[in-house]
């Protein structure tokens with residue numbers, strides 16, 4: 101079996117075998133680009149390594165040795181040859197790029213003898229020892245497990261005694277000293293000499309890369325990104341080229357387009373006289389790629405051409421790593437670049453216009469799940485801002501939170517539901533969990549391609565990098581900017597789009613859609629075959645939904661209208677009423693208010709259907725909390741000058757609250773059960789709807805109310821409620837002399853409703869799947885308890901593939917939907933079907949709805965664009 105491939109043997113479609121990095125190095129080699137030669141040990145070898153009990157089998161070892169011999173032959177150098185040593189990098193690379201997750205070792209092959217050979221050959225002692233110390237540090241960190249922090253300490257000490265700030269200011273002698281102190285450190289830490297035999301170095305390095313597949317940060321990354329654990333990583337062994345040979349050398353990273361905005365311009369950074377990770381590590385702040393034009397005009401031109409070629413070859417924006425050695429350009433990596441949602445949309449639309457890809461491809465390029473970044477709120481331009489510092493706008497979006505200085509605290513507070521902003525000098529893969537928990541990230545060092553920037557963009561979080569004005573004191577847990585001191589726990593806000601760091605909490609406003617975003621959504625509308633509606637309870641949300649392209653309202657909850665401050669007393673009066681008569685008096689006061697609500701919404705949605713759900717929650721939700729009330733009453737009773745009338749009122753209220761308390765409110769007196777026992781409540785709502793409809797109709801406004809009865813479990817419930825609605829409709833038509841259209845339907849949110857959908861359909865014009873409740877009742881989970889107590893663990897330990905409240909459980913809850921669809925339509929072929937749970941805005945759930953013949957999905961107004969795109973993707 102073939103486990104090892106020379107670069108020239110592979111190509112871009114071999115990512116499964118060669119990993120992303122290896123496949124693309126092979127592809128670039130085939131394209132004739134200047135790639136330092138090398139070979140790739142395939143992912144099969146990694147899986148075989150684990151199968152064999154973490155050893156490299158003889159068969160694989162032989163193939164590696166053979167490839168190495170071929171490489172030595174090709175470049176005319178030998179590993180370990182003191183006169184002219186072959187030096188290589190050992191680079192991990194899995195199928196899916198996992199930035200910074202696995203470690204790369206550079207300059208492998210150096211030892212006390214070969215370093216002198218390198219020095220003589222290059223005529224540059226300083227360079228040779230710089231390479232050697234880097235190698236010792238990387239190898240010791242990755243392979244021998246000596247923390248890089250120890251090495252950095254030594255380096256800092258040497259720099260301090262020499263009185264220099266930058267690594268580049270150190271001379272050959274200084275590096276020699278660093279090297280000998282490094283070796284001493286390794287001896288002390290590992291009780292062994294630093295391995296001098298290059299062959300041993302290589303074997304150990306390969307072994308370590310395989311092992312790094314299972315290190316903790318790789319596992320966390322895979323979990324977050326849903327990458328299977330059994331893919332394994334490939335290992336790339338590649339001839340070294342050197343960017344640290346002097347001022348005619350350098351290293352850089354660039355994107356073919358701006359990964360933050362999508363603008364079609366080269367975007368990236370480089371450092372002169374530097375190696376490998378220096379750019380990303382944020383040790384020195386690099387120069388923008390545009391400056392390369394002045395420093396190395398020829399190289400810049402060549403790089404631009406290659407970038408363009410790579411983009412046309414891959415038909416996607418590329419993220420490219422390169423090195424210049426003594427005026428010659430080498431390509432070290434290319435991959436499809438990670439980008440913000442804004443950039444993803446712009447690049448996809450631009451590439452259609454440039455003729456690179458089709459509209460369908462463009463639609464598939466954008467992951468609907470990341471679009472909420474674009475629908476996120478921005479800082480209100482009218483707000484008073486106190487800008488304390490400005491850094492690089494590394495990832496757009498605005499966020500406010502309290503400052504924390506380490507990932508663990510961010511993680512802890514984040515899980516407690518606090519909003520935090522993680523502030524660090526720079527971030528490393530060890531900080532991932534803190535970045536996940538934070539609203540946004542700020543670093544004082546590093547550029548647009550630093551770890552923090554790349555990871556934040558991937559997560560869609562606002563991030564500001566290289567904010568050098570911040571002086572962060574990790575020990576004192578505070579940051580100083582000029583004369584201001586910000587302590588842990590203080591509020592700050594960040595604007596990742598401009599790089600501004602702001603004091604305090606800042607008001608955020610709704611987003612607007614870019615021209616490209618609108619274009620993409622128009623293409624989506626052309627091909628999708630399922631409607632998208634919105635859940636909205638007030639005219640403002642309805643208008644927003646419409647602006648975002650909603651084709652109606654799928655769920656208008658009426659209970660929120662009862663919660664308005666000026667209405668609560670009337671609603672309470674209605675609930676506290678002892679007799680129907682008293683209740684009707686209160687309801688009569690509510691009627692014109694409800695009518696006004698409906699007029700607002702129906703006219704905002706002129707010409708489009710509006711599904712209005714009658715009152716759903718248990719009545720006690722409108723009353724004060726029992727315990728709080730008790731405390732209040734006790735205080736009143738104890739204070740001598742309390743008004744006895746007030747005390748009696750509170751006592752009555754307390755009795756009622758107690759009477760309405762339920763053991764299990766979710767399964768209690770709510771939904772149509774309220775309508776069955778207090779028909780006057782539903783009657784009032786229905787009259788309000790129909791009076792609104794009649795009134796608007798008279799004004800020439802086209803309205804389409806759809807009355808929805810919640811929580812039906814038996815057809816008789818719906819039959820009785822339907823009679824009530826029809827009777828009131830007729831009354832209103834008579835009283836106003838105005839005819840109007842309406843339909844009556846029900847939520848399917850209880851398993852029994854789905855099971856008896858054939859019966860229920862006889863009384864329904866439409867079904868709307870209320871998948872929030874349907875998920876609760878199907879699993880027997882109460883959502884509030886489940887999410888707080890055990891669901892998190894279920895998902896983490898893969899008991900459940902996803903949180904079923906976010907991603908529709910297709911095999912369980914979904915089966916009920918399918919059943920209801922079939923039973924319902926077998927009785928009534930034209931039965932209209934929709935979904936109004938939160939799943940209506942989630943990609944995989946939308947696809948499920950489309951495949952199962954639903955007419956529409958309905959989601960929150962801000963998810964409407966996401967749903968439009970996902971609905972289009974479902975048809976592709």
Ligand code: ADP
Pocket residue numbers: 136188189190191192199200201202204206338339340341342343351375376377421422423432433
């Ligand atoms: P990552 O997956 O973290 O990006 P890489 O394997 O790409 O790690 O290596 C990181 C950096 O090391 C590269 O961007 C490049 O600058 C440097 N590097 C890797 N291999 C070589 C090589 N053969 N010659 C010179 N530099 C190299």
Ligand code: MG
Pocket residue numbers: 421433
């Ligand atoms: Mg890389």
Ligand code: MG
Pocket residue numbers: 716810811847849870873
């Ligand atoms: Mg419900």
